[in-house]
Amino acid sequence: MKFIHTSDWHLGQTLYSYDRTDEHLYFFRQLKDIAITHRPDALLVSGDIFDVSSPSASSMRMFTDFILDLHDSVPDMTIIITSGNHDSASRIDVNRNLWKKTGIHVIGNVRKNDGNYDFSDNMITIPDKGSVLAIPYINRAYMHDESSEKERAQEECFFRNASEYVCRVNDEANPCILMAHLTVENCDMTGHRTPEIGNINSVKQSIFGHNFDYVALGHIHRAQNLDRTGKIRYSGSPVAIGFDEEYPHTVSVVEIKKGEPPVVEDIEIYPLRKLKTFPDNPVDFRKAVQQLAKLPSDDNSYIRLNVKQEEDLPSDCMEQASSATKDKSCRFCIIKFTRPDNPKLDKGNMSLNISQFSELEPDDIACRYFRACALPDSQIERYLSMISQLQNEYAIDKSI
Ligand SMILES: [Mn+2]
Incomplete structure (x- = not known):
């Protein structure tokens, strides 16, 4: 059986309020x-x-039009799509039966009968080729199983049921694939911010059992094998979602035979616009803006300005950077600001026991921190006056 494995399209995403429709069409x-x-x-x-649970009408139309066009272009290819944590499972599931009429599978949930999972509607058999158990992202609350006491055991129990189901119904001769959307322990999360991942608990690789010939995972944006043979894999996202996804974006073309390791070819997806952290190495803000002004006018990249300096940024830094890109094709997004490593950083000065700490006033704590960071006195003074201004405002608010 030969198939394309992809995930995390995030259609409808806006990046720093720039619309990305043209990039998604380019991927399509x-x-x-x-x-x-x-x-x-x-x-x-x-x-x-989709990127959000209630995508815009135009994103939904873009998706529907593309899937139908793809189906017309390659009618023998079975299309199977599951929802992820960014999607609304119930909204995705609304048109499940309508899609089915066209031979396309768009799946948002796993049904339950008398408290037991009914996987029959998630099992798609491609005659003489193999079968796919299409499991969308499932909220833990829905997974709740009274027989399992430990929180973590919910997923284990769910996938054990799935694996047993496959064992019962799958014909022995052809391979079986599991689709799932979750975080597997020890995966490479480069490019993700922790809060985005936080709402999905990580699971052990072993929960998938031995009954699947390939596990087609979504959720993590970097393409990667999780096991030695490449049987359990993330395809990664085809379009970079954020600036820290500094790796190639691909879709996987996979060929599997029962009982053999898969043969995987990762095919690079070329971005319509690159996401650039510019310049490559961080420089002083003034220098960075000067360099930005020299960027070729036809460079259509998204720009994150790479700045490293001791002092604070000027208060109109965003305006300055934006105006440097006026009349250019690039899309200025944000400033990545780092202070140079301070060799004078004195962590010893920051250590206090609890009772010492509880005796300090907030501005004492702030002052100690700023001194430990070896900030110049003038800057410390300015910060402390800002803090006291905030405290005053807060005090006034509280009295109301
Ligand atoms: Mn995602």
Whole structure:
């Protein structure tokens, strides 16, 4: 069985309020070409179709139009799409039966009958090729199983049930694939900010059991194998979602035979616009703005200005950077600001026991911190006056 594994499209995403529709359409064109060239038996999209749970009408139309066009172009390819934590499971599931009429599977949940999971509606068989158990992202509250006491055991129990189901129904001759949207322990989360990941608990790799020939994962944006044979994999996102995703974005073309390790080809997706941290190495703000002004006017990248300096940024720094990119094609987003490493940083000065700490006033604590950071006295004074101003405002507010 040959299939394309992809996930985390995040359609409808705006990056620092810039609309990304043209970039997603550019990805769609490439995905269609890949499907036409490779003629796979299936396309698997493992969650996070949209960036938000209530996508705009135009994002939804873009998705529907593309999927139908893809289906017309490669009619023998079974399309299977599941929802992720960014999607609304119930909204994605609304048109499940309508999609099914066209032979496309768009799946938002796993049904329950008398408290037991009913996987039959999530199992898609491609005759003479193999089968796919399409599991969307599932909220833990829904997974709740009274028989398992430990919190963590919910997922274990759920996937054990899934694995047992597959064992019962899958014919022995053909491979079986599991689709899921979750965090697996020890995966490489480069590019993600922890709070984004926080709402999904990580699971052990072993919960998938041995009954699947390939586990097509979504949720983590960096493409990676989790096991030695490449059987358990994240395809990664095809379009970078943020500036820290500084790695190639791909879709995977996978070929599997029962009982053999998969053969995977990661095909790079070319971005319509790059996400650039500029310049490569951080420089003084003034210098960075000067360099930005020299950026070729046809460079259409998103820009995160890379600044390192001791003093604070000027209060109109965003305006200065924006105006340096006026009349250019690039899209200025944000400033990445770092202070140089301070060799004078005195951590010893910061250590206090609890009773010493509780005796200090907030501005004493702040003062000690600023001194430990070896900030110049004039700067410390300015910060302390800002803090006291805040305290005053807060005191007035409280009296009301
Ligand atoms: Mn995602």
